[in-house]
Amino acid sequence: MSTLFAQEKVTLGEHRVCVGFTSVDTGNLGLHVGDNARAVQMSRVLLDRELGLMEGSVAYLNQVHGIHVATDKELEPVTRRDAAEKSGAELLETAPVADAAISENARALAVMVADCVPLVFCASRQEGFPLMAVAHAGRRGLLDGVIQQTLASLEAKGATGIQVWVGPSICGKCYEVPSAMHDESVAQHPELDSETSWGTPALDLPAAAVAIASRHHLVARVSTEFNACTFENKNLFSHRRGAPHGRIAGVIWKEEQ
Structure with missing residues (x-):
């Protein structure tokens, strides 16, 4: 039985790309929330298996609410031996410090959230496997331009027909902020x-x-089908709601044929 909250498959030419968002049933995928590193790594291994991938296939990030977009050369696999021998902090240090990632060689990518917006991207290009990308857009990252930076990186690598999925996050009816923060943020993005x-x-x-995302000239589709509210939906982790504590992930991977 699938532990994913939602999943979609997309055909791009002769290739098949899969997009999914995990749930509480998948387990906590974040090393930075005080959970046991071995337990987190086992959740990641089980997700690899559920997606039909080899262990360590999915690349995770050390997310800091910034706008850096990691590339394939920064994404190193983490083995079960690593998980057994290293602490959670040490494992986190092996991941690139970034809030987005782009893959040109079909490397599976994950972006973790527990109220922030997870975005998943794929795009065709003239040659090679389709481009895949993920981004983590909390309030700070969104205001600083992490989405635009990810789209610019895709464009620079020859993307066409970019598709975007906006995954589960806290909704506008639940994300309370101070008046000054509201006014400052809305002045930059009225939406x-x-x-x-x-x-x-x-x-x-x-x-x-x-x-x-919709304003970018190469974006052909923006899907909000899976944008459930993390605060309201107990099948999803939510930082503001509290227990259970953890991180869900938006994931994109190549379907093995």
């Missing part, structure tokens, strides 16, 4: 403007993510 269901200032991160 962020929202109000909680209880009448206080809020930010709509997914609405802004959709607007930013």
Whole structure:
């Protein structure tokens, strides 16, 4: 039985790309939330198997709410031996410090969230396997341009017909922020403007993510089909809701044939 919250398969020429978002049932995939490193790595190994991939196939990031886009040469696999011998902090240090990643050689990618917006991208190009990318867009990263930076990286590598999935994140009716933070953020991206269901200032991160992605001239499709609210849906981890603590992930991988 699948532990994924949602999944879609996309055919690009002769290739098949899969996009998925994990759930609480997949387990915590984040090394930075105080969980046992071996338990986290086992959740990652089990996800590899569920996706039909070899152990260590999915590349994870050390996310810091920045805008750096990691490339294939920065993405190193983590083996089960690594997980057995290293602490969570040491394992985290082996991952590139980045909040987005792009792969030209079909390397499976993951981006972790627990209220922030996970974005997954794929695109055709003239030669080779389709481009794949992921991005982590919290309030700070979104305002600083992580989505635009990821799209620019795809464009620089010859992307055409970019498709974007906006995954589960906290919704605009639940993401309460101070009035000053609301006003400052909305001045930069009006699409962020929202109000909680209880009448206080809020930010709509997914609405802004959709607007930013849709404005790029090479984007052919932006899907919000899987954009459930992490705060409201107990099948998803939410930092603001609290227990259970953990991170879900947006994942993109090549379907093995």
